[in-house]
Amino acid sequence: xxxxxxxxxxxxxxxxxxxxxxxxxxxxxxxxxxxxxxxxxxxxxxxxxxxxxxxxxxxxxxxxxxxxxxxxxxxxxxxxxxxxxxxxxxxxxxxxxxxxxxxxxxxxxxxxxxxxxxxxxxxxxxxxxxxxxxxxxxxxxxxxxxxxxxxxxxxxxxxxxxxxxxxxxxxxxxxxxxxxxxxxxxxxxxxxxxxxxxxxxxxxxxxxxxxxxxxxxxxxxxxxxxxxxxxxxxxxxxxxxxxxxxxxxxxxxxxxxxxxxxxxxxxxxxxxxxxxxxxxxx
Amino acid sequence: xxxxxxxxxxxxxxxxxxxxxxxxxxxxxxxxxxxxxxxxxxxxxxxxxxxxxxxxxxxxxxxxxxxxxxxxxxxxxxxxxxxxxxxxxxxxxxxxxxxxxxxxxxxxxxxxxxxxxxxxxxxxxxxxxxxxxxxxxxxxxxxxxxxxxxxxxxxxxxxxxxxxxxxxxxxxxxxxxxxxxxxxxxxxxxxxxxxxxxxxxxxxxxxxxxxxxxxxxxxxxxxxxxxxxxxxxxxxxxxxxxxxxxxxxxxxxxxxxxxxxx
Ligand SMILES: Nc1ncnc2c1ncn2[C@@H]1O[C@H](COP(=O)(O)OP(=O)(O)OP(=O)(O)O)[C@@H](O)[C@H]1O
Ligand SMILES: [Mg+2]
Numbered sequence: 001x002x003x004x005x006x007x008x009x010x011x012x013x014x015x016x017x018x019x020x021x022x023x024x025x026x027x028x029x030x031x032x033x034x035x036x037x038x039x040x041x042x043x044x045x046x047x048x049x050x051x052x053x054x055x056x057x058x059x060x061x062x063x064x065x066x067x068x069x070x071x072x073x074x075x076x077x078x079x080x081x082x083x084x085x086x087x088x089x090x091x092x093x094x095x096x097x098x099x100x101x102x103x104x105x106x107x108x109x110x111x112x113x114x115x116x117x118x119x120x121x122x123x124x125x126x127x128x129x130x131x132x133x134x135x136x137x138x139x140x141x142x143x144x145x146x147x148x149x150x151x152x153x154x155x156x157x158x159x160x161x162x163x164x165x166x167x168x169x170x171x172x173x174x175x176x177x178x179x180x181x182x183x184x185x186x187x188x189x190x191x192x193x194x195x196x197x198x199x200x201x202x203x204x205x206x207x208x209x210x211x212x213x214x215x216x217x218x219x220x221x222x223x224x225x226x227x228x229x230x231x232x233x234x235x236x237x238x239x240x241x242x243x244x245x246x247x248x249x250x251x252x253x254x255x256x257x258x259x260x261x262x263x264x265x266x267x268x269x270x271x272x273x274x275x276x277x278x279x280x281x282x
Numbered sequence: 283x284x285x286x287x288x289x290x291x292x293x294x295x296x297x298x299x300x301x302x303x304x305x306x307x308x309x310x311x312x313x314x315x316x317x318x319x320x321x322x323x324x325x326x327x328x329x330x331x332x333x334x335x336x337x338x339x340x341x342x343x344x345x346x347x348x349x350x351x352x353x354x355x356x357x358x359x360x361x362x363x364x365x366x367x368x369x370x371x372x373x374x375x376x377x378x379x380x381x382x383x384x385x386x387x388x389x390x391x392x393x394x395x396x397x398x399x400x401x402x403x404x405x406x407x408x409x410x411x412x413x414x415x416x417x418x419x420x421x422x423x424x425x426x427x428x429x430x431x432x433x434x435x436x437x438x439x440x441x442x443x444x445x446x447x448x449x450x451x452x453x454x455x456x457x458x459x460x461x462x463x464x465x466x467x468x469x470x471x472x473x474x475x476x477x478x479x480x481x482x483x484x485x486x487x488x489x490x491x492x493x494x495x496x497x498x499x500x501x502x503x504x505x506x507x508x509x510x511x512x513x514x515x516x517x518x519x520x521x522x523x524x525x526x527x528x529x530x531x532x533x534x535x536x537x538x539x540x541x542x543x544x
Contacts, residue, residue, distance in 0.1 A: 278371040
């Protein structure tokens with residue numbers, strides 16, 4: 001009797017364990033599929049492209065097939081790599097300046113309503129100017145070389161940093177501020193204890209956007225006013241009607257862009273884990 | 283009466299000053315060590331009263347005295363807690379508790395040297411509100427009730443002479459709320475600080491307070507003042523006695539009148 005009950009419960013337990021294990025397996029395979037999804041999508045995209053070009057007989061001057069582009073990548077691997085590094089270097093230099101400048105200006109804007117009211121319209125106006133239009137001016141002033149690229153990367157990328165840092169500071173919950181002020185906290189105390197930590201998730205969030213923009217900026221400047229960099233490589237390729245190389249350069253840009261974005265996203269996760277786990281409104 | 287907090291004929295309007303006032307001809311006084319409660323219809327200016335009493339807002343007319351001196355800047359001696367716990371999510375609960383000590387003198391200059399002593403003080407306070415050993419957790423790892431307890435501790439850590447509570451238990455379930463009533467009751471009995479509690483819960487007001495102010499609808503002023511003289515320490519059981527229920531009823535009448543005239 002008792003033994004029977006035991007064996008029944010043992011069977012039920014084994015069944016429950018099997019169900020649990022199956023669920024765990026299903027979860028693991030779902031996670032694997034999720035990991036594979038970006039690769040599958042990318043490969044699918046290129047296959048579709050290849051097929052479309054072949055079926056419709058598109059001329060390689062209009063749109064080269066991925067296999068043409070691959071050939072170009074193999075043939076020009078060294079210039080592509082060299083100029084990619086140059087572009088990366090320009091982008092990083094401009095981006096670092098933008099971080100310093102953006103942080104300082106963002107803190108000033110968030111801390112003082114006067115500065116905010118005065119400077120913000122100016123910033124919006126400056127941001128609205130297409131930076132392509134500024135490159136010739138930079139060339140006149142600094143000549144062809146690395147400086148226009150770095151400056152363009154800087155100019156195009158500091159705006160989101162400024163806005164985000166200022167927003168983080170300006171949206172301190174009034175109740176937190178009340179608690180601290182009723183303790184006799186000075187403005188600087190509130191900035192340091194609440195404002196700055198609070199704006200960090202905004203800051204790191206803005207870096208993803210800013211680095212992508214800096215990259216666009218350096219490529220634009222290289223295209224117009226440089227002897228190096230992917231932008232310049234593209235300018236030369238298009239002058240030679242070397243369309244596969246042009247596309248190979250675009251692919252290089254895309255790959256590099258994904259890489260720097262991923263680095264920034266990783267940095268954001270590392271630095272502001274609390275914001276994501278507390279569902280902080282950033 | 284020797285008033286610790288006194289408002290005399292205070293009128294205050296938000297904004298540029300030509301707006302409709304939030305409170306008008308508001309007068310009240312609270313003795314040192316007294317537990318006062320403020321009740322009234324929503325939007326009548328209870329939170330405004332708190333901001334005025336702490337110097338976070340300055341009145342358009344009238345005078346405000348705290349500790350015998352006129353309030354001309356934020357008071358520096360007040361602990362505050364609100365309906366939202368407002369803990370900082372990047373600090374652990376313990377670090378959140380230490381925040382007031384990083385600001386208020388003389389703790390501010392001592393904190394670095396005597397950190398261990400202050401930490402043990404914070405831990406004792408946490409234990410008192412039933413959060414023993416939870417100091418290392420982040421606020422978002424605590425339940426709403428636990429966060430509210432922590433927020434209460436933060437308001438108390440620097441041993442303020444004036445404690446201001448703005449609907450601190452509004453978002454909690456009935457059992458947790460009653461438990462926290464007892465926590466507040468015991469802390470007040472132990473430290474004898476002056477407490478001003480804003481609440482919508484009349485039972486809460488009657489159970490905790492020595493003196494209850496009923497406010498009119500906006501613009502707010504005091505329409506009734508009721509002294510509650512149940513002996514202390516009070517037990518939760520008194521909330522079921524006839525005398526207690528009568529007072530709750532009476533206050534309810536005042537609030538209903540205030541709402542009707544609005
Ligand atoms: N910062 C502000 N700016 C402008 N008006 C405000 C501000 N804060 C409050 N008021 C107004 O002042 C009046 C009183 O507000 P207060 O917050 O003091 O009400 P309350 O009694 O605390 O209400 P509740 O019980 O809902 O919390 C309200 O009508 C509100 O619209
Ligand atoms: Mg309120």
